[in-house]
Amino acid sequence: MKRFTALKFAAIAATGALALTACGSNDSGSNDAAKTDEPVKIGIAQYVSHPSLDAVASGFKKGMENAGYTGDKISYDENNAQGDQATNTSMVGKLASDSDIDLVLAIATPTAQAAAQAITSVPVVFSAVTDPVDAKLVASNEAPGANVTGTSDKNPVKEQLELLKELAPEAKNVGIVYSSGEANSAVQVQWAKDAAAELGLTIKESAISAPSEVQQAASSLDVDAFYVPTDNAVVSALEGLLQTAQSKKVPVISADGESVKRGATATYGINYEKLGEQTAAMAVKILKGEAKPAEMPVETISQVELYLNEEAAKKVGIEFSDDMKSKAVQTY
Numbered sequence: 001m002k003r004f005t006a007l008k009f010a011a012i013a014a015t016g017a018l019a020l021t022a023c024g025s026n027d028s029g030s031n032d033a034a035k036t037d038e039p040v041k042i043g044i045a046q047y048v049s050h051p052s053l054d055a056v057a058s059g060f061k062k063g064m065e066n067a068g069y070t071g072d073k074i075s076y077d078e079n080n081a082q083g084d085q086a087t088n089t090s091m092v093g094k095l096a097s098d099s100d101i102d103l104v105l106a107i108a109t110p111t112a113q114a115a116a117q118a119i120t121s122v123p124v125v126f127s128a129v130t131d132p133v134d135a136k137l138v139a140s141n142e143a144p145g146a147n148v149t150g151t152s153d154k155n156p157v158k159e160q161l162e163l164l165k166e167l168a169p170e171a172k173n174v175g176i177v178y179s180s181g182e183a184n185s186a187v188q189v190q191w192a193k194d195a196a197a198e199l200g201l202t203i204k205e206s207a208i209s210a211p212s213e214v215q216q217a218a219s220s221l222d223v224d225a226f227y228v229p230t231d232n233a234v235v236s237a238l239e240g241l242l243q244t245a246q247s248k249k250v251p252v253i254s255a256d257g258e259s260v261k262r263g264a265t266a267t268y269g270i271n272y273e274k275l276g277e278q279t280a281a282m283a284v285k286i287l288k289g290e291a292k293p294a295e296m297p298v299e300t301i302s303q304v305e306l307y308l309n310e311e312a313a314k315k316v317g318i319e320f321s322d323d324m325k326s327k328a329v330q331t332y
Contacts, residue, residue, distance in 0.1 A: 059276020215240030
């Protein structure tokens with residue numbers, strides 16, 4: 001893995017510590033059957049399809065395979081709500097009623113919240129949850145307290161906005177389109193406002209209720225750049241925002257590397273496939289009886305990677321230095 005600077009990564013890693021709050025249950029989610037060599041069945045509940053969340057799912061299965069869960073040793077019941085809240089609730093309910101399920105992987109905040117409410121008899125391991133505190137998924141970072149634990153994709157917002165200032169020093173107003181229905185998104189907007197105040201930037205925001213509103217919301221903002229948080233509705237309709245940014249000739253800093261591949265200008269982002277693998281490692285410990293969710297701390301990825309998109313940058317008049325390109329883990 002390439003590092004942008006050791007100092008910056010150390011600062012970013014320090015942001016990974018979370019104080020988490022939460023949803024209680026008297027059941028630790030332990031499953032005696034899962035401690036044996038019997039085959040295990042894992043329910044996967046994913047809120048919506050987009051590259052970052054898809055990478056979590058594939059990384060999780062890769063991690064399970066690397067741990068020896070292959071062939072007839074493991075089966076999956078995979079479900080995707082495609083961003084629909086009613087479907088989200090029903091798919092989680094289906095998994096809750098399946099007595100053969102040994103563990104549930106809940107991908108993204110809305111699905112993790114639904115799973116935490118509906119499933120108490122087996123472990124729930126979440127991933128791609130930005131702020132488990134605000135989502136009320138656990139009692140504390142160190143001791144979640146019930147049958148729910150997992151990995152957070154908390155992103156280094158301040159460092160991402162610092163990258164924006166480095167690439168576009170003249171930028172003053174930064175637009176954020178976010179979903180009013182996603183708790184993690186409102187949290188990120190506040191993080192961005194706090195960071196912007198320190199960096200001399202102004203955040204202009206526009207809330208949406210559906211992915212179909214993303215492009216219009218972006219068009220309504222008079223800004224010098226866009227910041228895209230890890231918002232499932234916005235990321236699933238990212239192309240509309242990117243088109244608007246190109247028409248305005250302004251850069252887009254995303255919260256995740258997959259969005260840079262799709263056309264955002266740049267970011268310091270986490271690798272979602274690695275996040276999925278890290279989540280699998282937690283699941284394996286639970287399945288083997290080596291840890292209980294109630295006592296297993298929520299984990300984050302302590303290192304982020306620099307992603308650049310040269311073609312997207314050129315369209316808005318930005319040229320990456322050779323030094324910056326040499327430090328990127330991926331340049332598109």
